[in-house]
Amino acid sequence: MTPLVETRQLSVHFPVRRGVAGKGGTVHALDGVDLSILPGETLGVVGESGCGKTTLSRALLRLVPATSGSVTFDGQQISGLSGKAMKPLRRDMQLISQDPMNSLDPRMTVRQLVAEGLRIHRLARGPDLDERVGSILASVGLRAADADRLPHQFSGGQRQRIGIARALVLQPRFVVADEPVSALDVSVQSQVINLLVALKREFGLTYLFVAHDLAVVDYVADRIAVMYLGKVVELGTARQIREAPRHPYTQALLSAIPQATQEARAQRVVLSGEVPSPLNPPSGCRFRTRCPFAQPVCAAEEPPLAADEHGHETACHFAGQVGHGAGAVGR
Numbered sequence: 001m002t003p004l005v006e007t008r009q010l011s012v013h014f015p016v017r018r019g020v021a022g023k024g025g026t027v028h029a030l031d032g033v034d035l036s037i038l039p040g041e042t043l044g045v046v047g048e049s050g051c052g053k054t055t056l057s058r059a060l061l062r063l064v065p066a067t068s069g070s071v072t073f074d075g076q077q078i079s080g081l082s083g084k085a086m087k088p089l090r091r092d093m094q095l096i097s098q099d100p101m102n103s104l105d106p107r108m109t110v111r112q113l114v115a116e117g118l119r120i121h122r123l124a125r126g127p128d129l130d131e132r133v134g135s136i137l138a139s140v141g142l143r144a145a146d147a148d149r150l151p152h153q154f155s156g157g158q159r160q161r162i163g164i165a166r167a168l169v170l171q172p173r174f175v176v177a178d179e180p181v182s183a184l185d186v187s188v189q190s191q192v193i194n195l196l197v198a199l200k201r202e203f204g205l206t207y208l209f210v211a212h213d214l215a216v217v218d219y220v221a222d223r224i225a226v227m228y229l230g231k232v233v234e235l236g237t238a239r240q241i242r243e244a245p246r247h248p249y250t251q252a253l254l255s256a257i258p259q260a261t262q263e264a265r266a267q268r269v270v271l272s273g274e275v276p277s278p279l280n281p282p283s284g285c286r287f288r289t290r291c292p293f294a295q296p297v298c299a300a301e302e303p304p305l306a307a308d309e310h311g312h313e314t315a316c317h318f319a320g321q322v323g324h325g326a327g328a329v330g331r
Helices: 053-060 083-090 110-120 126-139 144-148 156-168 186-203 214-220 238-243 248-255 262-266 296-300
Strands: 005-016 025-037 042-046 068-073 093-096 174-178 206-211 223-228 231-237
Touching: 005 053, 025 053, 025 231, 042 053, 042 214, 053 174, 053 206, 083 093, 093 156, 110 126, 110 144, 110 156, 126 144, 126 156, 156 186, 186 206, 186 214, 206 214, 214 223, 214 238, 223 238, 223 248, 231 238, 231 248, 238 248
Parallel strands: 042 206, 042 223, 093 174, 174 206
Antiparallel strands: 005 025, 005 068, 223 231
């Protein structure tokens, strides 16, 4: 099957101007990322803060420019397209933001927020526009009467439903959900996650689902990419990542999931040290400064993202030779 979205050696660097301390440099937010997302698939992306998850999601949507490499959507390379050339593709590529409050204009009603995209792309007007707005609000669990209210009159979960409606009213093919539940109460998170899963089936969507919580990503994703300091270090099916993690960093992420038993908690993998600065990433394997299995070769050579016989990809010189992390993700 031909991928709907594909990246090849995608890199995004941000120059840092000299400040009071007189130091400048370049932030390596993404470095040589290769990914493909098939039609109808949900690719989950996990990793610590600062690993490049949000930069990746925005680079796929052309919200930040790529420094090098390419992004292809439905067979068309979009990396170098102008804003005018990108406009027709915008309706097929939509974003669900992390913050459901700051992503909504507080001066606009729900009707205006959801209808804005339809007006920009000239897809509907008059009664047809109102009908499409009402239909998508019903699909996300909101009432028709809610259309005339302002964002501050809703709870966090309801505001995120408005954001989802605004993204889906254009009938996109590809949706980036950038940590869509991290700002919500725990009691509301499962409702929004289940809504996203149901909408995927209803509208035949393809998702990039970004999150910190590996358990959440495991629930919604078909495949999972684990990122560390601008690199994909492991990529496999949700089951492969859950039951047989091959990279030490993935094992540490899995073991950090809260466990019910004392025995499981005792087996937790605790990483030492801090995440290195993306201004000056380590040589070789970027995880080596925190890896309990690091060897001299890890500093000298960068491990490629290589697949085993089952298609499970890992960027580690000793993939499969280190023990599995404690704890497993339950569905």
